[in-house]
Amino acid sequence: MLVYIAEMFDVSAFLLSPYVRCFLAFFIALGLTLGFGGRVIACLHHHQLKGQPIRADGPQSHLLTKKGTPTMGGLLILGAAVVAMGLFCDWSARFVWIGVAVLIIFGAVGFADDYLKVTRQTSAAMTARMKLLLQFGTALAAILLVCRETPAEYRFILNIPYTEGWTLALGWWYVPFAMIVIAGASNGVNLSDGLDGLASGLLATVFAVFMVAAYVTGTILALEYYVPVIPQAAEVAVMCAAVIGGCLGFLWFNAKPAAVFMGDTGALALGAFLGLVAVMLKQEILLAIAGGVFVMESISVMIQVGWFKISGKRFFKMAPIHHHFEQSGWAETKIVFRFWLVGIVLAVVAAVAFVSR
Numbered sequence: 001m002l003v004y005i006a007e008m009f010d011v012s013a014f015l016l017s018p019y020v021r022c023f024l025a026f027f028i029a030l031g032l033t034l035g036f037g038g039r040v041i042a043c044l045h046h047h048q049l050k051g052q053p054i055r056a057d058g059p060q061s062h063l064l065t066k067k068g069t070p071t072m073g074g075l076l077i078l079g080a081a082v083v084a085m086g087l088f089c090d091w092s093a094r095f096v097w098i099g100v101a102v103l104i105i106f107g108a109v110g111f112a113d114d115y116l117k118v119t120r121q122t123s124a125a126m127t128a129r130m131k132l133l134l135q136f137g138t139a140l141a142a143i144l145l146v147c148r149e150t151p152a153e154y155r156f157i158l159n160i161p162y163t164e165g166w167t168l169a170l171g172w173w174y175v176p177f178a179m180i181v182i183a184g185a186s187n188g189v190n191l192s193d194g195l196d197g198l199a200s201g202l203l204a205t206v207f208a209v210f211m212v213a214a215y216v217t218g219t220i221l222a223l224e225y226y227v228p229v230i231p232q233a234a235e236v237a238v239m240c241a242a243v244i245g246g247c248l249g250f251l252w253f254n255a256k257p258a259a260v261f262m263g264d265t266g267a268l269a270l271g272a273f274l275g276l277v278a279v280m281l282k283q284e285i286l287l288a289i290a291g292g293v294f295v296m297e298s299i300s301v302m303i304q305v306g307w308f309k310i311s312g313k314r315f316f317k318m319a320p321i322h323h324h325f326e327q328s329g330w331a332e333t334k335i336v337f338r339f340w341l342v343g344i345v346l347a348v349v350a351a352v353a354f355v356s357r
Contacts, residue, residue, distance in 0.1 A: 250262070
């Protein structure tokens with residue numbers, strides 16, 4: 001909206017630059033989340049008298065410390081981010097429409113799952129098969145649209161970071177690969193949303209990396225680095241800035257002791273959007289590095305399930321792996337801070353991938 005108003009009144013090009021719009025989108029989303037957070041949480045409390053049901057097979061301490069806390073807090077992040085995107089993104093870019101659509105659709109899937117959990121008071125609501133079907137179906141549609149808007153020379157390639165522009169041509173195999181990236185990121189973030197502040201803090205860090213990557217990829221700076229030149233990527237930077245603002249604002253309420261949980265509403269949507277951003281920028285490998293904690297959480301669950309099927313025993317004390325450390329006697333805040341620290345280190349490692357010409 002700002003772009004159209006600025007063009008109408010012939011405003012300075014500086015105010016239309018992605019840099020300025022990232023700044024504005026971040027602070028508007030942050031302000032909206034902080035300003036409306038209390039009211040949204042009060043509304044969720046009113047409609048969720050018993051709060052989110054706590055897994056009986058999870059850490060026993062959660063039955064005491066987290067009982068009665070409302071879920072669906074992701075509505076706060078998504079609402080603030082989408083409003084900021086609406087104000088400061090250039091809606092003539094198709095990437096913006098695709099990104100917002102993915103946030104809304106995955107958010108709706110997560111909302112349906114959270115709603116069933118709350119109304120039925122069970123931690124197992126929507127079946128895994130149904131959830132995966134909706135995730136992969138939406139991911140397929142989004143990828144086909146992204147490929148259509150991506151320059152032909154980059155459409156089906158896998159960019160290799162830390163190299164002087166090396167790429168791997170996957171052809172149409174790129175489509176199922178990208179589907180796995182989006183669905184995997186969605187579920188990885190969802191698995192990480194088990195401790196107060198863990199997922200929101202990690203998301204803000206990873207999105208910061210991709211905001212910078214999108215700004216470089218979508219502006220003249222791309223010519224100075226070994227990255228694909230994606231004209232619409234600058235708008236992706238503005239979208240990332242809006243999400244960062246929403247996540248940090250939400251963290252104010254989600255830090256221990258959490259007043260609200262993100263829930264599947266936020267975790268599935270933000271994870272899918274993170275995967276989509278990686279696909280848009282052709283930086284899927286970079287996502288595995290910057291989002292290494294999400295990868296670790298997902299792999300820990302796979303190992304736990306696989307090992308139990310083979311041996312009938314658990315490999316970890318509990319999965320995802322943050323619960324393993326809880327069962328080992330670590331305090332919740334200690335786990336969260338150390339996981340954040342690992343996330344920050346991985347973000348720095350990912351940023352080094354931008355090799356200058």
